Amino acid sequence: MSTTSAPSTSAPSTSAPSTSAPSTSAPSTSAPSTSAPSTSGPAITDAAGHLRGAFDGNLHLPGDERYDAERLAWNRALDPHPALVAEAAHVRDVRAAVMTAREHGLPFAVQATGHGTHVPADGGLLLKTSRLAAVHVDPERRTARAEPGALWSDVIAAAAPYGLAPLSGTPAIGVTGYTLGGGTGWLSRLHGYAADNLLRAELVTAGGETVTAGPAQHPELFWALRGGGGNFGVVTALEFRLHPVAEVYAGMTLHSVDRAAATLARYREWAPAEPDELNTSVILMRTPGPDGWALAVRACHAGPADEGRRLLAPLLEAAGPVTAGGFATMTFGEAATAFGGPAPQPMAVRQHLELLHQVPDDVIETVLAVTGSPIAAVELRHWGGAMARPAPDAGPVGHRDVPYSVIATAMPDGPGDPALSSLRDLAAGLRPHATGGSFLNFLTDTARTRDAYTVADHERLTEVKRAWDPGNLFGRTHNIPPA
Numbered sequence: 417m418s419t420t421s422a423p424s425t426s427a428p429s430t431s432a433p434s435t436s437a438p439s440t441s442a443p444s445t446s447a448p449s450t451s452a453p454s455t456s457g458p459a460i461t462d463a464a465g466h467l468r469g470a471f472d473g474n475l476h477l478p479g480d481e482r483y484d485a486e487r488l489a490w491n492r493a494l495d496p497h498p499a500l501v502a503e504a505a506h507v508r509d510v511r512a513a514v515m516t517a518r519e520h521g522l523p524f525a526v527q528a529t530g531h532g533t534h535v536p537a538d539g540g541l542l543l544k545t546s547r548l549a550a551v552h553v554d555p556e557r558r559t560a561r562a563e564p565g566a567l568w569s570d571v572i573a574a575a576a577p578y579g580l581a582p583l584s585g586t587p588a589i590g591v592t593g594y595t596l597g598g599g600t601g602w603l604s605r606l607h608g609y610a611a612d613n614l615l616r617a618e619l620v621t622a623g624g625e626t627v628t629a630g631p632a633q634h635p636e637l638f639w640a641l642r643g644g645g646g647n648f649g650v651v652t653a654l655e656f657r658l659h660p661v662a663e664v665y666a667g668m669t670l671h672s673v674d675r676a677a678a679t680l681a682r683y684r685e686w687a688p689a690e691p692d693e694l695n696t697s698v699i700l701m702r703t704p705g706p707d708g709w710a711l712a713v714r715a716c717h718a719g720p721a722d723e724g725r726r727l728l729a730p731l732l733e734a735a736g737p738v739t740a741g742g743f744a745t746m747t748f749g750e751a752a753t754a755f756g757g758p759a760p761q762p763m764a765v766r767q768h769l770e771l772l773h774q775v776p777d778d779v780i781e782t783v784l785a786v787t788g789s790p791i792a793a794v795e796l797r798h799w800g801g802a803m804a805r806p807a808p809d810a811g812p813v814g815h816r817d818v819p820y821s822v823i824a825t826a827m828p829d830g831p832g833d834p835a836l837s838s839l840r841d842l843a844a845g846l847r848p849h850a851t852g853g854s855f856l857n858f859l860t861d862t863a864r865t866r867d868a869y870t871v872a873d874h875e876r877l878t879e880v881k882r883a884w885d886p887g888n889l890f891g892r893t894h895n896i897p898p899a
Contacts, residue, residue: 489533496536532593605801619649642811665724782845
């Protein structure tokens with residue numbers, strides 16, 4: 417028994433403070449070069465002609481009516497100029513695009529929503545998979561199969577009639593990039609990362625081969641896909657577990673920012689004891705009101721409302737009177753939408769993430785200082801739970817033992833925007849207390865890709881890369897170079 421959802425047309429959201437800003441560390445040699453060939457010339461002409469004969473989807477060249485709309489990533493901090501944009505209509509188109517880029521020596525990149533695009537496909541072939549967005553739910557097996565352009569909103573809607581829920585992120589985020597990068601959402605303390613719930617993946621390899629990777633089929637490739645990002649092929653479908661979570665007690669409350677210091681101090685004492693069913697964060701965010709800033713408490717409890725109220729009471733007591741918002745029993749889909757909010761239009765976003773074992777007073781003071789800056793939001797989040805208890809064969813999602821993160825988000829108008837220097841100041845203040853690690857989904861600085869993994873996992877990933885993409889065709893991403 418299965419159900420199919422129609423592709424969503426909703427725009428991506430950034431309302432959940434996600435993160436990682438300009439790093440002050442030295443550039444990594446693993447980051448792919450962004451110096452690109454021209455978008456015209458004999459090689460480009462030959463490649464476009466070759467692809468037209470083997471491609472059923474839409475092709476867009478510079479100067480075409482749709483080229484400027486289709487070339488852009490969601491994050492307008494990038495301004496990519498690919499030589500050719502190819503919108504796949506089916507898996508055969510994906511293979512044709514991969515083989516064309518390889519045979520003609522073109523830089524190659526893949527994009528669905530564009531949320532995970534951090535390296536522009538200048539002078540290359542940009543493959544768009546957003547039209548491939550079917551979702552099939554098997555309620556008896558509690559699984560879903562999603563094509564590469566599917567959004568979490570598609571999966572949530574397809575699973576909801578059966579009282580099932582995925583390990584999803586913001587509804588307007590794409591399923592594939594989120595899962596390949598690890599994927600942490602409001603049920604992850606209870607059920608682990610999205611990558612931990614992946615059952616199998618179908619993909620087109622650098623050699624143009626269509627393969628299925630799972631525990632018994634290409635197990636090393638399957639291991640690498642569960643956290644290694646888009647380095648190993650173009651995913652054409654993912655199958656993953658769903659969980660019986662029909663209703664949750666969830667929401668967000670706003671409080672006076674004057675209570676931020678006391679609330680952050682209470683949170684570091686209170687969070688280690690929260691059960692796996694509860695996922696929380698404390699946020700300082702800009703607001704349109706007269707104060708300009710507010711303190712927010714966000715929570716999702718996969719359990720009864722009375723238990724959720726009891727668990728949250730000490731934290732909300734520290735936060736003081738509620739000025740807006742609240743908590744209520746709702747379906748998981750309603751909670752996901754409430755957290756995501758109205759999907760904003762694409763914008764320039766820069767983020768910064770640090771992982772911490774402890775939250776000392778110096779960290780709290782650094783976070784509080786953000787209220788005098790042009791940063792949009794900063795969040796203290798507690799991780800742990802099932803995310804910190806991986807199965808023996810779990811994928812390379814790194815730094816599972818780190819319980820806290822500080823995540824800051826800015827929307828700069830350009831490279832000289834003061835928000836960027838504020839992010840650097842925040843990073844400098846956090847650095848003495850941070851682990852130096854990162855999390856791939858929240859990392860926008862490709863010079864720090866290695867920081868998302870343990871040393872052993874990164875070394876193993878480079879070996880898998882050498883086996884499946886020795887020429888580094890899939891290098892225009894958070895690149896893991898071949899060993």
